[in-house]
Amino acid sequence: MDFADSPEEAAFRTRLHDWLADHNPGLPSSSTSDDYWAGQAAWHHSLFDAGFFGMSWPRDIGGQEMPSVFDAILDEELAAAGAPPRPSLGYLVQGILEHGTEDIRRRFLPGIVNGRDRWCQGFSEPDAGSDLASLRTHADLDGHEYVISGHKVWTSYSDVADWCLVLARTDHDVPRHKGLSAFAVPMDQPGIERRPLKMINGMTSEFGEVLFDGARTSVSNMIGAPGEGWRLAMTVVSHEREPGELGYVARYRKTVSELLATVRPNPGAHGPDQLRDLAWAVIETEMLRRHVSRRLSDRLDGISHGPEGSVDKLLMTRVEQAVGHAALSIVGAGHLDDGGSSLETYLYSRAQSVMGGTSQIQRNLVATRILGLPTS
Amino acid sequence: MDVRFSAEQQALRDAARRLAEDLAPQTVRDLDDTERTAKLDAAVTAAGWRELRAATEVGDPWASGVEVAVIAEQLGRRLADTAFVGPTLAAELRRAAGAPATMTAETVVLTPDLGTFATTVAGQVPAGAVAIDVAGASSALVLMEANGGWSLASVAMGEPARHVDLTRPVAAPSSPATLVDGQTTGIDAAALDRATALGLAVCCADLVGSMQGAVELSTEYAAERKQYGRPVGTFQSVQHLLADALVATEGSRSLALHAAWVVDALAPADALTAAATAKSYAARAAREVCETAIQVHGGIGNTWECLAHVYLRRALLSTDVLGGVDASLARVLDAHLGGPDGLR
Numbered sequence: 001m002d003f004a005d006s007p008e009e010a011a012f013r014t015r016l017h018d019w020l021a022d023h024n025p026g027l028p029s030s031s032t033s034d035d036y037w038a039g040q041a042a043w044h045h046s047l048f049d050a051g052f053f054g055m056s057w058p059r060d061i062g063g064q065e066m067p068s069v070f071d072a073i074l075d076e077e078l079a080a081a082g083a084p085p086r087p088s089l090g091y092l093v094q095g096i097l098e099h100g101t102e103d104i105r106r107r108f109l110p111g112i113v114n115g116r117d118r119w120c121q122g123f124s125e126p127d128a129g130s131d132l133a134s135l136r137t138h139a140d141l142d143g144h145e146y147v148i149s150g151h152k153v154w155t156s157y158s159d160v161a162d163w164c165l166v167l168a169r170t171d172h173d174v175p176r177h178k179g180l181s182a183f184a185v186p187m188d189q190p191g192i193e194r195r196p197l198k199m200i201n202g203m204t205s206e207f208g209e210v211l212f213d214g215a216r217t218s219v220s221n222m223i224g225a226p227g228e229g230w231r232l233a234m235t236v237v238s239h240e241r242e243p244g245e246l247g248y249v250a251r252y253r254k255t256v257s258e259l260l261a262t263v264r265p266n267p268g269a270h271g272p273d274q275l276r277d278l279a280w281a282v283i284e285t286e287m288l289r290r291h292v293s294r295r296l297s298d299r300l301d302g303i304s305h306g307p308e309g310s311v312d313k314l315l316m317t318r319v320e321q322a323v324g325h326a327a328l329s330i331v332g333a334g335h336l337d338d339g340g341s342s343l344e345t346y347l348y349s350r351a352q353s354v355m356g357g358t359s360q361i362q363r364n365l366v367a368t369r370i371l372g373l374p375t376s
Numbered sequence: 377m378d379v380r381f382s383a384e385q386q387a388l389r390d391a392a393r394r395l396a397e398d399l400a401p402q403t404v405r406d407l408d409d410t411e412r413t414a415k416l417d418a419a420v421t422a423a424g425w426r427e428l429r430a431a432t433e434v435g436d437p438w439a440s441g442v443e444v445a446v447i448a449e450q451l452g453r454r455l456a457d458t459a460f461v462g463p464t465l466a467a468e469l470r471r472a473a474g475a476p477a478t479m480t481a482e483t484v485v486l487t488p489d490l491g492t493f494a495t496t497v498a499g500q501v502p503a504g505a506v507a508i509d510v511a512g513a514s515s516a517l518v519l520m521e522a523n524g525g526w527s528l529a530s531v532a533m534g535e536p537a538r539h540v541d542l543t544r545p546v547a548a549p550s551s552p553a554t555l556v557d558g559q560t561t562g563i564d565a566a567a568l569d570r571a572t573a574l575g576l577a578v579c580c581a582d583l584v585g586s587m588q589g590a591v592e593l594s595t596e597y598a599a600e601r602k603q604y605g606r607p608v609g610t611f612q613s614v615q616h617l618l619a620d621a622l623v624a625t626e627g628s629r630s631l632a633l634h635a636a637w638v639v640d641a642l643a644p645a646d647a648l649t650a651a652a653t654a655k656s657y658a659a660r661a662a663r664e665v666c667e668t669a670i671q672v673h674g675g676i677g678n679t680w681e682c683l684a685h686v687y688l689r690r691a692l693l694s695t696d697v698l699g700g701v702d703a704s705l706a707r708v709l710d711a712h713l714g715g716p717d718g719l720r
Contacts, residue, residue, distance in 0.1 A: 001379050001380060001381055001442050001637060002379065002641075003641070005377060069377050069378075279656070279705045283708060284657075286653050287630060290633065293377055293379050294379050294629075294633065297379040297380045311622065311626050315623055315626065315627045318623075360612075363616040366622055371591075373609040373618065
């Protein structure tokens with residue numbers, strides 16, 4: 001058991017460290033603000049061009065085909081340099097990799113990995129949140145196209161997306177999740193209306209809702225077989241629950257470093273409760289870092305993406321919300337200057353216990369799938 | 377980076393697991409079964425697990441902090457009522473002092489709050505000092521200031537008592553401290569930091585084991601105990617308590633693994649910070665998890681005969697040894713606010 005870098009890992013870390021010295025775009029503290037999103041595409045291109053993106057993905061889609069641990073090193077060095085986190089696209093890439101045909105993979109994955117195409121994920125609906133299988137958006141075959149109608153909501157990055165991964169009902173005669181299929185749907189067409197949603201922290205560049213009214217996509221854009229949509233969705237959300245996949249450790253460590261820098265010149269100016277909140281933010285973030293190391297090491301045995309993802313999601317949520325509380329505690333809400341990034345960070349952290357499956361759903365999964373508690 | 381256990385570490389874990397499953401108490405009544413505790417003690421003695429931090433011919437420990445932690449976790453999981461953390465720390469201190477290994481079982485004396493190693497002044501041990509983990513031990517080590525560092529001295533102990541932890545008795549020192557023979561080097565601050573990091577790492581592993589055991593005990597109970605005509609484990613309110621307990625255990629495990637590794641892999645001051653980080657997290661988590669175990673057991677959980685409180689009591693002792701939540705938080709803050717480099 002060894003937490004230290006191998007020689008290859010150390011060499012990669014050095015190369016990355018040197019590159020970051022010249023290429024840190026100096027975006028604001030985290031992906032919890034609109035300013036980050038304004039510069040995110042350029043940052044994605046920059047990382048990709050230098051060979052620092054998609055570390056564990058196959059070469060033929062633009063990845064580096066290296067062990068997953070290199071993603072963890074990437075996250076550590078981004079955080080140490082105060083650079084923005086890497087774009088979180090792993091769940092999309094893994095979903096298409098696992099369920100798409102060769103044709104689908106070849107057409108869509110390189111553009112996702114190199115940052116040419118931006119995607120959003122059309123799963124949730126106003127009446128289908130935790131109960132995703134009850135969704136009502138439907139796709140009906142019309143010649144060589146599917147015609148899609150329905151209402152998707154809480155869709156991240158829908159306002160800038162070129163494509164949407166849509167989960168829609170294609171068979172009304174089978175129960176719930178069995179009648180769902182997945183599609184890549186081009187966003188720039190008359191049958192689609194996008195409406196940005198303002199999040200509670202005021203940012204408008206993440207959330208949106210998408211109305212499909214006779215939107216069209218080619219039959220060849222179905223990902224997986226008809227009726228395989230639920231399985232693809234489960235692949236996607238299981239990756240969405242893994243902090244190693246998401247790269248969020250970098251985001252949390254960056255915020256914690258900034259809070260430490262705020263307090264360090266005069267710790268005595270802060271009360272015991274503030275310092276306690278800060279200490280817990282440090283400790284929780286360290287926990288996630290070590291936890292990711294553990295999970296990525298387990299992958300060397302081929303173990304991944306089981307119900308343990310729900311444990312990881314719950315741990316990650318606790319970390320993000322502890323960091324959010326520390327930001328609120330140390331910097332304060334800022335009543336005259338609208339709070340700035342600390343208030344944004346804190347308010348954004350409340351979404352972590354909802355997105356990608358609520359904490360309540362994750363606890364159900366941990367209790368029944370890992371602990372084996374009976375359901376009736 | 378590859379934090380999987382090696383084949384040897386897996387074999388050690390499996391051996392410790394089997395030993396604990398065979399010989400550790402299954403019920404509260406078992407705690408008074410002296411025949412069983414004698415067998416358990418003999419088995420651990422035969423395995424040589426308490427001497428892993430003693431010096432080899434070249435002066436290194438026989439095994440790293442990882443191996444020690446692997447054993448501690450399995451002992452904690454089954455509430456093994458045999459000495460481990462105390463003798464392990466005694467061996468660590470002897471090695472640090474260049475003192476020969478002892479033929480008799482030995483442990484260490486801590487300050488009254490168990491927060492640090494006890495220090496003797498002119499042979500007198502401060503009032504209230506506590507020898508921990510005294511089962512089978514005939515003496516305990518204290519530190520004696522010498523030349524800007526410390527030497528080792530030894531005390532006899534009074535009757536073992538089980539106040540908090542029913543599985544690992546403590547005792548009061550009962551004699552003046554006498555210098556340990558044959559010490560070749562003083563213990564400096566760095567060596568003491570490393571010994572403290574080791575102690576914290578062992579306690580973190582024991583806490584993880586206790587949490588794991590408490591979750592297993594409660595999950596089994598929740599699946600069997602029926603109310604309203606169905607197992608209480610079918611109710612989401614109970615399921616979520618246990619899910620949170622498992623999550624807290626797994627987070628603690630990740631930090632405890634790291635703490636075990638740092639003991640021999642990082643500079644002592646950094647090892648101590650990492651160990652304190654793990655201890656804060658695991659100690660906070662362990663109280664929550666063990667309280668959950670009592671809650672899930674309901675009325676039965678509040679009776680002496682239920683093992684749930686034995687887990688909580690063991691966790692309370694592990695928590696205090698070499699610094700509990702508050703002391704560990706203070707260590708973490710000092711490390712991160714004192715230096716210029718931020719979060720490293």
